[in-house]
Amino acid sequence: MRVIVCNDYDEMSKKAASLVASQITLKPNCVLGLATGSTPIGLYDNLVEMNQNGEIDFSSVTSFNLDEYYPLSPDNDQSYRYFMNLHLFDRVNIDKERTYVPNGLAEDAEAECAEYEKKIADHGGIDLQILGIGQNGHIGFNEPDENLISVTHLTGLTDNTIEANSRFFASIDDVPKKALTMGIGSILKAKRIILLASGKSKRRVVRELLNDNITTSIPATMLKVHPDVVLICDKDAYSEMYLGVDIGGTAIKLGVIDSFNNIVYKDSIPTQKNVTAKVIADDISAACKDIAARYPIGSIGIGTPGIINFEQETVSASNLPFDNSPIVEWIREETGLPVLINNDANCAALGEAIVGEGADENDIFMVTLGTGVGGGIIINKRIYSGKKGGAGEIGHMCIEADGKPCTCGSTGCWESYASVTALIEQTKAAAEENPDSILAKVIAENGKVDGKTVFEAMDKGCEVAEKVFDKYTSYIAVGIKNIVNIFRPGAVVIAGGISVVGDRLLKPIQSKVGTDVPIKISHLKNDAGMIGAALLGKDTRVL
Numbered sequence: 426m427r428v429i430v431c432n433d434y435d436e437m438s439k440k441a442a443s444l445v446a447s448q449i450t451l452k453p454n455c456v457l458g459l460a461t462g463s464t465p466i467g468l469y470d471n472l473v474e475m476n477q478n479g480e481i482d483f484s485s486v487t488s489f490n491l492d493e494y495y496p497l498s499p500d501n502d503q504s505y506r507y508f509m510n511l512h513l514f515d516r517v518n519i520d521k522e523r524t525y526v527p528n529g530l531a532e533d534a535e536a537e538c539a540e541y542e543k544k545i546a547d548h549g550g551i552d553l554q555i556l557g558i559g560q561n562g563h564i565g566f567n568e569p570d571e572n573l574i575s576v577t578h579l580t581g582l583t584d585n586t587i588e589a590n591s592r593f594f595a596s597i598d599d600v601p602k603k604a605l606t607m608g609i610g611s612i613l614k615a616k617r618i619i620l621l622a623s624g625k626s627k628r629r630v631v632r633e634l635l636n637d638n639i640t641t642s643i644p645a646t647m648l649k650v651h652p653d654v655v656l657i658c659d660k661d662a663y664s665e666m667y668l669g670v671d672i673g674g675t676a677i678k679l680g681v682i683d684s685f686n687n688i689v690y691k692d693s694i695p696t697q698k699n700v701t702a703k704v705i706a707d708d709i710s711a712a713c714k715d716i717a718a719r720y721p722i723g724s725i726g727i728g729t730p731g732i733i734n735f736e737q738e739t740v741s742a743s744n745l746p747f748d749n750s751p752i753v754e755w756i757r758e759e760t761g762l763p764v765l766i767n768n769d770a771n772c773a774a775l776g777e778a779i780v781g782e783g784a785d786e787n788d789i790f791m792v793t794l795g796t797g798v799g800g801g802i803i804i805n806k807r808i809y810s811g812k813k814g815g816a817g818e819i820g821h822m823c824i825e826a827d828g829k830p831c832t833c834g835s836t837g838c839w840e841s842y843a844s845v846t847a848l849i850e851q852t853k854a855a856a857e858e859n860p861d862s863i864l865a866k867v868i869a870e871n872g873k874v875d876g877k878t879v880f881e882a883m884d885k886g887c888e889v890a891e892k893v894f895d896k897y898t899s900y901i902a903v904g905i906k907n908i909v910n911i912f913r914p915g916a917v918v919i920a921g922g923i924s925v926v927g928d929r930l931l932k933p934i935q936s937k938v939g940t941d942v943p944i945k946i947s948h949l950k951n952d953a954g955m956i957g958a959a960l961l962g963k964d965t966r967v968l
């Protein structure tokens with residue numbers, strides 16, 4: 426399916442009209458399949474104008490309409506015959522005798538349908554079919570069902586369609602409950618198809634057209650088997666871009682990914698200090714609104730540190746002014762877009778699982794080695810959040826009973842041994858025990874210890890530093906062995922500040938863990954959280 430995204434309804438209508446006009450120019454006696462509904466009205470207006478300007482000639486064109494309410498007289502102002510006369514046939518030089526609409530008053534509906542189907546075939550089939558799409562994914566009046574009918578038939582309308590179409594009738598009770606419609610097979614026989622979608626109400630269904638699934642519960646997805654379909658939609662209907670927000674203590678990263686998960690836009694704003702949660706949420710909303718004005722954003726995904734109450738959609742975080750703050754609601758209200766939220770480590774894991782080092786696997790475990798040790802579990806390409814969202818806190822897995830005290834109040838937590846904070850402590854302790862070592866000299870020269878110190882000393886041939894790092898990677902390996910034994914994921918991906926050293930960290934861990942489960946270094950680095958947040962709005966299972 427080729428997709429043309431237009432800025433607005435007018436552009437969409439013009440684009441569609443130019444394709445129809447080319448068809449008429451190339452084959453003046455072509456057969457057009459026509460649709461009703463509010464969407465193609467702009468297309469018809471453009472065709473009328475082109476006809477009146479002498480750009481196109483309808484005199485040899487034949488047309489077949491998709492459907493008609495049943496029972497309903499062609500004279501009724503809600504009939505599709507009436508609609509077509511009003512919007513097109515009475516305004517162009519088409520021969521009305523060659524415009525076919527199923528007869529809504531046919532006594533024998535079945536015979537009418539069979540004859541309609543035959544008439545299309547007798548005319549050599551449809552050259553170009555115009556389609557609108559229902560909010561429920563219907564095309565023509567082929568409503569979602571377990572089985573779809575191939576040929577022109579009499580069908581019942583779903584409540585959803587009756588309600589959507591009631592806007593044209595005096596009351597919902599006046600909407601006919603049945604219709605005659607070309608079947609999915611009749612539509613698919615058309616040589617070429619133009620599908621039009623406009624407005625936010627079509628966003629959900631357009632999204633379904635752009636993945637690889639075909640399902641009778643969204644009949645329009647059947648069009649994916651046709652070799653020549655052009656979807657022309659406006660930005661409002663095209664929700665193929667997703668905005669991700671990764672909230673950090675110093676900066677808030679924002680990014681947009683497209684349907685292929687490419688980053689099409691990236692920016693960051695500072696996280697204001699000494700302000701309320703509402704001010705931070707307003708900053709995020711303003712940035713999101715600005716981005717949504719430029720990209721067809723379908724949803725906003727937020728990755729946040731701290732604890733999320735998924736039922737109430739509130740966040741509490743120690744290094745941010747979030748205290749049961751309803752940031753999802755605030756941002757949703759300001760932007761008018763769907764807003765989803767998850768823990769930042771989980772988002773990073775999702776990003777890595779879909780576009781990074783885990784892209785070939787269904788299940789991955791991501792370990793973030795930074796100030797603390799974080800984890801994210803992805804099962805079948807989706808975040809596993811556990812009960813009340815508490816899963817993945819792998820940093821607080823105990824690796825030594827009665828071991829070092831941890832900030833969480835417990836003892837022996839993995840993060841007290843494997844975080845960069847722990848490496849710094851281990852580096853300091855080793856230098857104090859070995860005051861004559863190269864390590865101690867490096868520290869004296871630098872006047873500080875950080876995560877890089879041990880590498881600097883190793884580069885200068887320091888055996889003490891080698892030992893520190895060897896022990897540190899053993900601690901990491903212990904935790905990863907536990908992960909592999911419990912979880913046996915497709916891959917374990919290591920992220921966090923220290924992962925920048927790459928193989929230097931990875932090789933000793935791989936040899937110490939000694940498993941056939943691939944252990945890899947994060948590929949997306951700082952973008953993983955933002956990409957994963959953006960992916961919250963996307964059904965990642967179908968990628």
Ligand code: PGA
Nearest residue numbers: 462463464465557558559
């Ligand atoms: P609409 O209807 O163009 O009025 O949205 C489309 C359809 O139901 O097929």
